[in-house]
Amino acid sequence: MxxxxxxxxxxxxxxxxxxxxxxxxxxxxxxxxxxxxxxxxxxxxxxxxxxxxxxxxxxxxxxxxxxxxxxxxxxxxxxxxxxxxxxxxxxxxxxxxxxxxxxxxxxxxxxxxxxxxxxxxxxxxxxxxxxxxxxxxxxxxxxxxxxxxxxxxxxxxxxxxxxxxxxxxxxxxxxxxxxxxxxxxxxxxxxxxxxxxxxxxxxxxxxxxxxxxxxxxxxxxxxKYEPQWPDPVSFIQAASAGGFGDGPGDGGIRRVGYGENDDRLGGGFQMDDTTVFLATANSPRYWKVETKDVYTGLGWQRSSDGETIANDAGQFPEMSQYGDVVGELETDFQLQMVEPGNLTKLPYIYGTDQVGTDQTGINFEYNPITGELLSLDDGEQMLVEDSYSFEATRPDFPRNAMRQVPVEYNSESGIDEGYLQLPEDLPERVSALAEEIVAEEDQNRYDYAAAIEDYFSRNNFQYATDDVAVPDEDEDYVDQFLFETQRGYCDNFSTSMVVMLRSLDIPARWAKGFTGGDRAFQQETFPDAGSGVFEVENNNAHSWVEVYFPDVGWVPFEPTVGFQNQASFSTGESIEDILEDNEDDTLDQPDSSEQSDVNDQLDEGSDEDETGAAASGDGPTISLWTTVIVSVIVVVTGGLVFYYRDHLTTAWRKRQLKHHPNQSTITQSYQFVMKLLAKEGYPFKPGETLREYASQADRVLDGKSMSELTQYYERFVYRDESLDARTSDYYQVWTRVTDQILSK
Structure with a gap:
């Protein structure tokens, strides 16, 4: 219509x-x-x-x-x-x-x-x-x-x-x-x-x-009056028993926030909106704190505390060791601790390679085994009151390259076999479920990981923070979640995915930290950052999964229902493309299990244009500036067409009337004249005859052209006279009338 x-x-x-x-x-x-x-x-x-x-x-x-x-x-x-x-x-x-x-x-x-x-x-x-x-x-x-x-x-x-x-x-x-x-x-x-x-x-x-x-x-x-009622958001949160976080699980309500002890997972907890830190960023990103590698059946521990690397200048290239196929975008950000609570280590985004602070006497250490970044004052671990500054080469993980990685673990890949560890008494139905999930997938490590990542949302697992079960001593935490409750929070989802990946011989580990938080507008910590400041609360404490891909590195995955992966992904180039000197290869299509955030795609659009890391087509893609220029041209052209639309329509009607004179074109041309007159403020009134209407129009046009045109129209339409004899006369009168109206 x-x-x-x-x-x-x-x-x-x-x-x-x-x-x-x-x-x-x-x-x-x-x-x-x-x-x-x-x-x-x-x-x-x-x-x-x-x-x-x-x-x-x-x-x-x-x-x-x-x-x-x-x-x-x-x-x-x-x-x-x-x-x-x-x-x-x-x-x-x-x-x-x-x-x-x-x-x-x-x-x-x-x-x-x-x-x-x-x-x-x-x-x-x-x-x-x-x-x-x-x-x-x-x-x-x-x-x-x-x-x-x-x-x-x-x-x-x-x-x-x-x-x-x-x-x-x-x-x-x-x-x-x-x-x-x-x-x-x-x-x-x-x-x-x-x-x-x-x-x-x-x-x-x-x-x-x-x-x-x-x-x-x-x-x-x-x-303005001060608020007359309590803040509804705080009231709703206070009335809710939901939340999520880390720490020892005793089956009772736990306070949300970052905790050190993950030996026993499970149980619900309360929300805590205490601000842990503020950080500058262009978009939400995972704030990583540490990883753990030993699953006990009830929680997580470490096989080794590792050895830290010290660097007085805060330069740690070991933190961002990714393969050549991984696109990188240089960025910097700042972080200001507010109320760290149980947090004693520095959060950082993926790709961070340098950290510093204006406070004197502060040194930094990084643990490549546990992923912990430490801030030290005279050898004592502490978080300073001044802000921290970071530099990073943020990774853009290429799906095609990851699809070239075989599923099975290879001892020559450079990764420890400990990332395949599973309890001896792990129920067999856990590994059987993992095999069932990937049965129809292409046999590569990325598609297997993506299928398991997507399994929970496709099978109606529920994200919940209250009434979350705690397994007994003889029960397995993952088995209980997968086959009995199917209800839990980030720890349940991330742990289950790591265990199922390991059962398929895929190296994986459990990562902890914080989600990106919410934009903070009413803050004075970073006054020049505008809307690019994020407030991270205890509520944002989170856990997710990291999967190892040779020639790529450790890649984050997000299985928790209701959460989106805040890492950056692109189609990328395959390993074969790199080895064969960029010989063209068929791109694989991302399937529906790849839970890339719409907002990450929006944020990364401009980033990919700057770095070129995501470009894999045979020709140039359309940039935003091109789109804007085309948009301006379309709008300007559209505005001109709109402004002169009556002249353009008149020209088209004139052509139709000249080359295809028939009863239909004559009727349409006459009705078009009536529309032009209506736009000038002289519409056809109910109960008025055409001759009366034409007579009124002639007063406006200073002549009798409209009456003459109406006489021709009535003869052609109502008297059914032949069109051959007088169509040229009708055409000339119609042209004169439209020219008079448009010249007003």
């Missing part, structure tokens, strides 16, 4: 439509704060394009084709590394769509890939551009969407970290303007009043703008 628009005043129409677009953007602004979404400007550009195309009123087929093409361009920029619209690209997209359709039919929502979820979100923005066009421009009823926007912004301000102080002012001012314009225009139409000329609009708008501006300024600057 193509929207029909009564544009008795194009400027009011345009203002309403732009206002609806700006309101929709208020829904997208908070996404990088309340979720892990990054690069929200990509969605902003998409919104502008969708609205511009809807406004042009081109044929629905043309608009849909252009919008579909732009959607594919944005998806390609965000996710695909191959050449745009190549056979390889089409194959990758088709395979991903088929996998997600199957997952949707099975109602396995956790298995939906980031690419598919992003397509759904872009389709939603597409549909909203159409619906808002109808609500704001056609029927001029914007109140419902305005109310939803106000509720949305205020709810985010109340229940999330999003600060809506300026957003609510923007929404108020914009909403007031839109409501006034829509209601004024509706009254004018209802009462058949003549709209003021564009120059007169200033007199109408100035008082309205003054009142709205004064109201907004007073509301923003006026003193």
């Amino acid at each position: 193509r929207l029909k628009l009564d544009q008795s005043n194009r400027w009011v129409t345009l203002a309403l439509y732009i206002g609806s677009m700006l309101l929709l953007m208020e829904w997208v602004y908070p996404l990088n704060i309340v979720t892990d979404t990054g690069e929200t400007h990509v969605f902003m550009v998409f919104i502008v394009l969708m609205f511009a195309l809807s406004l042009l009123q081109l044929p629905v087929g043309v608009v849909s084709t252009i919008k579909g093409f732009m959607l594919l361009v944005f998806v390609h920029y965000l996710f695909v590394d191959t050449t745009f619209f190549s056979f390889e690209w089409i194959g990758l997209l088709a395979q991903d769509m088929m996998q997600n359709i199957v997952a949707t039919m099975q109602q396995n929502w956790q298995a939906l890939t980031p690419l598919f979820r992003t397509i759904l979100f872009l389709l939603l923005l597409w549909m909203l551009s159409y619906l808002l066009y109808y609500w704001f421009v056609v029927v001029k009823r914007p109140f419902a969407f305005i109310l939803l926007t106000v509720l949305y912004v205020t709810a985010l301000d109340t229940f999330t970290l999003y600060e809506a102080n300026t957003a609510i002012v923007r929404v108020f001012v914009l909403s007031a303007l839109l409501l006034v314009l829509a209601n004024f225009h509706r009254i004018v139409e209802k009462e058949s009043l003549a709209l003021p000329q564009p120059r007169q609009w200033v007199k109408w708008l100035a008082p309205m703008m003054f009142v709205i501006g004064i109201s907004a300024a007073i509301g923003y600057a006026a003193p």
Whole structure:
């Protein structure tokens, strides 16, 4: 269905439509704060394009084709590394769509890939551009969407970290303007009043703008009462017995936070929102603290405490030892401890290779066996009050290279066989389940690990922080979780994945630390970092899995339901490509088990362009700048087409009338003249005859051309006269009438 628009005043129409677009953007602004979404400007550009195309009123087929093409361009920029619209690209997209359709039919929502979820979100923005066009421009009823926007912004301000102080002012001012314009225009139409000329609009708008501006300024600057009720978020958290963390498990409630003792896992615990540290970062990242390698059946221990490496300058290349096939992006960040509690070691992101602090007398040591980074003052382990500065070459793990690694452990791979350790009394059904999970997978280490990572979400395992079982002395922690409770938190999921991987002869270990935390806006620790500061609390204590890949290194995996892997992944190049001097090879398609975060893909889009590490296509990919330039060209072109649309339509109608004169084209051409007159403020009134209407129009056109055109039209349509004799005369009169109207 193509929207029909009564544009008795194009400027009011345009203002309403732009206002609806700006309101929709208020829904997208908070996404990088309340979720892990990054690069929200990509969605902003998409919104502008969708609205511009809807406004042009081109044929629905043309608009849909252009919008579909732009959607594919944005998806390609965000996710695909191959050449745009190549056979390889089409194959990758088709395979991903088929996998997600199957997952949707099975109602396995956790298995939906980031690419598919992003397509759904872009389709939603597409549909909203159409619906808002109808609500704001056609029927001029914007109140419902305005109310939803106000509720949305205020709810985010109340229940999330999003600060809506300026957003609510923007929404108020914009909403007031839109409501006034829509209601004024509706009254004018209802009462058949003549709209003021564009120059007169200033007199109408100035008082309205003054009142709205004064109201907004007073509301923003006026003193506010302190909160009259407790913070609902704190109240909800206090009323909940949920949480997650580490520490000794006794089956009772445990306090969340980082703990040293993991000998006995299990049991529930309470939430603790104490801030452990603040850190600068572009996007959420795992903050690693340590790893453990011995699974006892009840918890985790270490086979060796290892030996630390000391370096007064804080340089530890051993921390970021990855193969040549791993892409790297240089970055730096800062970390300020607030209330570390039980934490005595420095958290760091993957790829960190140097650490320092302004406090004098501080030395650093790194333990390559346990992964611990220590801060020492005169030989005593401590965390300083000053901030720490880090440098890192953040890894971008290549899936293709990891798919080239055989499943079975090889003693020549350079990794200790201890990472295959399992208790002798491990129930056989654990290893049998692991073999069943990977039975239909390609026999390589990455696909096996990804299949097990995805197993829990595909089989309705529940993430829970209360009523979590504690195994008896003669029970196995993993066996109980996999076959009895299927309910737990990060420790249950990560431990189970490590054990199943080891049962398949894949080296793996248990990693501990923190998730990325939430963006901190009201902080003074890093005043120049803006929104690039994350607050990590005790609630963010977490555990995950690391799998070893020769020529790549230790790669993190995230099996916990409801969590996304915060490491960076790309298609990458295979080992064969490197050995054969970059000879082209077929790219493998990531399957639905690869739980890459949509937000990681958004954040890494620009990073990959800088480093080139993720590029593996045969030709250049479309960059964001190219997309922006194309978008600007499309918008400008669309604006010109919109502005001169009547002239363009007239030219097309003129051509049709000249080369294909028949009853249909004559009828359409006459109705088009009526539309042009309606836009000039002279619509056809109910009960009025065509001759009466033509007579009124002639007064505007200063002649009798419209009456003459109407006589021809009536003879052709109502008297069924032959068209051959007078079509040229009708054509000349029609041309004269349209030229007169367009010259007004």
